[in-house]
Amino acid sequence: MNNEAFAQLVDAHYAPLYRFALSLARNAPDAGDLVQQTFFIWATKGDGIRELSKAKSWLFTTLYREFLRGRRRDSRSTSIEDLPPGEKDLAAEDVDRVSKMDAALVMTALQTVDETFRAPLTLFYIEDMSYQEIAAALEVPIGTVMSRLSRGKSQLRTALERVESSSGKVLPFPLSKGASAS
Amino acid sequence: MNTQEAKFILSAYRPSGGDTGDAAFVDALRMAGEDPALGAWLSRSRAHDAAVAGKLREINPPQGLRAAILAGARVSGSPRRSRSVWGWAAGLAAAAAVAFTVYTVRTPAASPSGSAALASFAIDDMLHAKHGSSGEASSALVAALQVEGAKMPAAASIDFDRLRDTGCRTLNFAGHDVMEVCFARGGTEFHFYMTRRDGPVGSSVERGPSFLAQAAGAAAVWSDGRFNYALASRAGVEAVRRLL
Numbered sequence: 001m002n003n004e005a006f007a008q009l010v011d012a013h014y015a016p017l018y019r020f021a022l023s024l025a026r027n028a029p030d031a032g033d034l035v036q037q038t039f040f041i042w043a044t045k046g047d048g049i050r051e052l053s054k055a056k057s058w059l060f061t062t063l064y065r066e067f068l069r070g071r072r073r074d075s076r077s078t079s080i081e082d083l084p085p086g087e088k089d090l091a092a093e094d095v096d097r098v099s100k101m102d103a104a105l106v107m108t109a110l111q112t113v114d115e116t117f118r119a120p121l122t123l124f125y126i127e128d129m130s131y132q133e134i135a136a137a138l139e140v141p142i143g144t145v146m147s148r149l150s151r152g153k154s155q156l157r158t159a160l161e162r163v164e165s166s167s168g169k170v171l172p173f174p175l176s177k178g179a180s181a182s
Numbered sequence: 183m184n185t186q187e188a189k190f191i192l193s194a195y196r197p198s199g200g201d202t203g204d205a206a207f208v209d210a211l212r213m214a215g216e217d218p219a220l221g222a223w224l225s226r227s228r229a230h231d232a233a234v235a236g237k238l239r240e241i242n243p244p245q246g247l248r249a250a251i252l253a254g255a256r257v258s259g260s261p262r263r264s265r266s267v268w269g270w271a272a273g274l275a276a277a278a279a280v281a282f283t284v285y286t287v288r289t290p291a292a293s294p295s296g297s298a299a300l301a302s303f304a305i306d307d308m309l310h311a312k313h314g315s316s317g318e319a320s321s322a323l324v325a326a327l328q329v330e331g332a333k334m335p336a337a338a339s340i341d342f343d344r345l346r347d348t349g350c351r352t353l354n355f356a357g358h359d360v361m362e363v364c365f366a367r368g369g370t371e372f373h374f375y376m377t378r379r380d381g382p383v384g385s386s387v388e389r390g391p392s393f394l395a396q397a398a399g400a401a402a403v404w405s406d407g408r409f410n411y412a413l414a415s416r417a418g419v420e421a422v423r424r425l426l
Contacts, residue, residue, distance in 0.1 A: 003338050004397065010251050011398070015310070018243040039251045088225050098233040103240035110238065124194075125235040130201060131194040150193035153227075156234070 010039060014061050016126050019107075020060060023122040026069045026111045034070070038063040060127070060137040094157050097164055109159040115143060117152025120145050185220055188213045192224055197231040207311055242310060245353055249302035290304065296387045296410070300377070301394035301401040303355050304412035308373045309398055313364045317349030320363055327365040327374060334426060337408040340376065355381070375412040391426050395419040402426060 014035055021031035041062055042055075073169045098106060113121060119138055123129040131149065188210040195201050195211075214224045276291070319341060324330060345361050346352050353360040358381035363374050379385055391404040398418035403412045404426070415421050 002285045007252060007397065010248060014245050014251060015249055016239075018247065019238055019241050022241065023238075028244055032244060032250075035243070035247065036251050090223060090230060095226055095229045095233060098230060098237060101237065103237040106234060106237035107241055110234075110317060122238070124196070125231070125238050128196055128198050128200060128235070130196065130204070131206075146191065150190045153193055153231075157230075 006043065009042070009055060013056060014039070015064055019060055019126045020119075020122050021063055021067070022107065023110050023118055023126075024064070024115070034063055034066055036065050041066075056127070057133060057137050061139065062121065064138055090153075090157065094160070097160055099162060101160070103123050106160065109163040110156060112159045112163070113152055113155045117155055119150045120148045121156060122151040124149055183209055183213060185217065189218055189227075190225065195224075195228075196237065197228040240376075242312070242396065245307055245311065246303055246355065248306045249299075250311065253302075253400060296395060297392040297403045300355075300375070300387060300403045300410055300412050301392070303360070303413075304373065304375045304401045304403070304414040305394065305396055305399045307353060307362065307375075308401075308414040310414070311353075313362070313373070314351060317345070319345045319348045320350040323350075323374075324363050324365045327363065327372070328367060330367065332411065334374070334411065337406045340409065342376070342378065342409070367425060370415060370417045372422070373414045373424065376409045377409060377413070379408055381410065391423075393419050393423065 017035045018037060020029055021034040022028065025031045025034060038059055042059065056179045110118060110122065110125075120134045120140075123137060124131075127133075129137065131142055131145045134149075135145045138145070140148075186317055191207060191210040195207050201207055209222075214220045260357045287345040296338050306409065323335065323340075323345065326335060342359075342361065346359060351362045353362055353375075355377065358377060360375055360377040360381070365372055365374065379387075385405075387403055387410040389405050394401050394403070395418065399416045400422050401414040402419075402422045403410065405411065413422050413425060
């Protein structure tokens, strides 16, 4: 792949990859490292993928693998069977809540969702990936993806409510005498 | 299929409508059409999904990440690095070493490393960041830059600290402040950056202008006794050159 094509690949994917990495790593420096590492692997190995239509899935899969490889997969790893069921159904105010929230707060809420659910949830939201594409990217069965999306969304709604209630409220600032709003 | 099963399946139904026609959703969608409560739930679910997706897509990568990726991937023979030597911020330094080789259409001077790093930083910021400054000093600088035929400002006319302290957009480049203002000249948008000579690229930026051209934009970098400067535009290298 020539330099221009590589730059185009980076431009097309580095922002969503960063968002995916940020949701996984939960801090910006590690997320940046994950994205850079992913493209480094592409530059050294992934060039063998000639079909650019498959590049996106390859990049997300590789980033996810790098994330898993980078952290210790010890006994604390949680399987889907170990996790509690989803807690909360969707209410009308949940939609309003998200619309009024700052993007960084939404990301913060997402980062509190269990890692098992967070990866498919992020790909669903950020990349508009179908359940089949998510299954391919994360290398898990389709049924597992559906289950994780369903339960992950429930966790996310709870997290959004919690994050919103713990964040500072914006109060109207009283104008002093003689001052006027511009 | 009961309501809970339908909700389970429809949780994977994308708000974009990209799953229309997917057989896996047909029965659940039909059920939602026939059951008002389930239909209302689906509407809320899709609205919620769209809102979350929209918010998450507002998150932007940090400054310099793109340049670091491009540079890092081209450092041939690099072993798997630890974060301390391969962090994306550290990659900016690598960008300096390779960016000119990759993208420069004209390399007018030797010692291009500082110039390349600053130019890459400027183009990346221009393309990927939100812009906007406030403050009297910033407004005055923009006004001066927008005068047809005016040359780029020099050290004598720049109060760096006042610009920063009164609301000029301030970026962080390798731990140092870089000031940025946007202005228009002849209907073309430009972005002017300045940083102290003792800042991230030090004195390696040559006095005369160097140019960096990429597919999506171009930048010129130059220096004087106190500051290093960059001027970036999507309009290309000739548009930038005309203002110098």
